Amino acid sequence: MPQMNMVQAINDGLRLEMRRDPRVIVMGEDVGKVGGVFRVTAGLYDEFGDDRVIDTPLSEGGIIGTAIGMALYGLVPVPEIQFADFIFPGYDQIVSELAKYRYRSGGQYPAKLVIRTPVGGGIRGGLYHSQSPESLFIHSPGLKVVCPSNPHDAKGLLLASIRDPDPVLFFEPKRIYRAAKGEVSEADYTVPLSKAAVVREGSQVTVIAWGAMLYEALEAANQAASQGIECEVLDLRTLWPLDIDTVTASVKKTGRVVVVHEAPRTCGFGGEIIALINEKAFLHLEAPPVRVTGFDTPFPYTLEMDYLPLAHRILPAIVETARY
């Protein structure tokens, strides 16, 4: 089985699906001839031509609005937003229209597409190339939000997302686009949506993470083990709808929880996860659930590594929770 990084895995998935399903259209800024600024769509234009791999004008509202129209027609658009930080001109089309289309039309017009976009910091991108806006989309009923942490899941979740009947925001953690490597089958396979993965088993503290921070969580878990604390690490993979069963089962087992996310603390998705844990597993808790997150500031450039919830900040939270 070949080794691929996340860029290659997503590229492989897109190519496979475009060969399998002639309705699939890739569109966005620089996705065609250049193959994307991160090269994720490299080679697709040469194989499928400019009727299926489309370089668009510079307009996120235009990209998403026309993609919605294509979806209504019966195509399967996979538009790319170059950085999640630039998704906001398209936010009206996503929240006002895409998320609500099935509901407001009484089911007559499902509007199905997958918006691919790089998220997250750690690449010296500053305010406008580093954000993780998942809360802003989870909070708009009707959308699904997915964030893989490794190449195998990236391809499988992408294919599952494209084949899912609902609109999906597919967040690609750019910090690990190339750093995350692993075995990825070239076959057609999917990884189910709304199914978290237990990537490390343990009985004392549940650590919940996704995207690039999964590796920080694992690193912190390893360091905690040398202090005698065994962590169970969950990779959510799909943020919404959440795999509440896996989360609850783990928390009932350990009684202690640390949630990790890059996004700003307040109204971050960690708050929602903890509220759900309180509702479903309160009597199993041995300590207050804890969040290790980015701060309520715009994403800084020079102090980026202070901002991110890296292993050196996750570890003390694990230890404190374990010893509560």
Add this chain to the structure above:
Amino acid sequence: MTLAAVIPTKHSRNPNDVLAPGVIRVLKDDGTIDPAHDPGLTDAELVSLYTALVRIRLLDDRLVSLQRQGRIGFHIGSIGEEAAILGSTFAMRQSDWIFPCYREFGAALWRGMTLQRYIDNMFGNANDTVKGRQMPDHYTAREVHFGSISSPIGTQITQAVGFSWAAKLKADDLVAIVYFGDGATSSNEFHNGLNFAGVFKTPTIFFCRNNGWAISVPTERQTASATFAEKGDAYGIPSIRCDGNDLLAVISATREALARAVRGDGPTLIEAITYRLSGHSTSDDPKAYRQETEVEEWRRRDPIARTRRLLTARGIWTDADQTAAETAIQDEIKQAITIAEQTPLPAQSSMFEDVYAEIPWHLREQAEYLARCPRPPSKH
């Protein structure tokens, strides 16, 4: 029609704006026809269209009245703009697609959406095809190739472009017409939609109902451009201006745009010069911001009265015909309202359906919770 052939005149909400050179006009005030743009309708077509116009107007008046009586919550109609909407829809083929703004119920009815379905949507009852989820006048009629209505302004423009673009990519013979008002030309999505349509040469007809007002904001505050038509020029899209209260001119202009799209020459922007005779909706009182004298000038150009004069001049419509038509229409409307008012409200559980294709765990839990709660006190 290229920009060079159109001599711009500052749009001024004066009914005589339609007399400017380059504006397509067919029906003269005396009911006779300028042969240059005559769409050549048969008597049967004219009677059918005129009857439909009368129906739209009577329905509009009735719905305003229902709202004032508190029997429906809201209505947003098309009083004064009926010819602009009906004429353009008539010119399209049944297989083409309509992307509405929110005033185009006349188009949906013409296409074949039933009156009962429209009225059920106004009452938001259990038979409403959008299941009472939206305000009145925000229905969907996919089977007659009529899109889904939403409240945000202009979003349908970009979607119509994408839809017709998809047809072009698949080499399907289909044109999309998308409706919007003068206010929408200021929106993000007007810009995005026309820009993409121009670049990709999509088979899209942009139909701007220049009705003079965006709620209380007049056209001279909406843009510094002399006309709305000339905005097409910035996107490489040809424009047509027409007298929007002239049924035949609207048909002629739309047919020209349709022919262009069908032969692969891309999009057209049509500016139909018309007037919003009533308020923005039942929630608006236009006396607060505009002069009655202006309204009276436009009432004299009522599109339905002008069409009637044509039929009368041709000897194909009498006062007896008018009375019979009005009586039949009023009966039809009354019956539909009676049925709608007797239809129950949607089931509580329907609130949680269609958010996703399948109901996820969190919505199942929320539905179960709500089912255990007491019902709210009374209908507000």
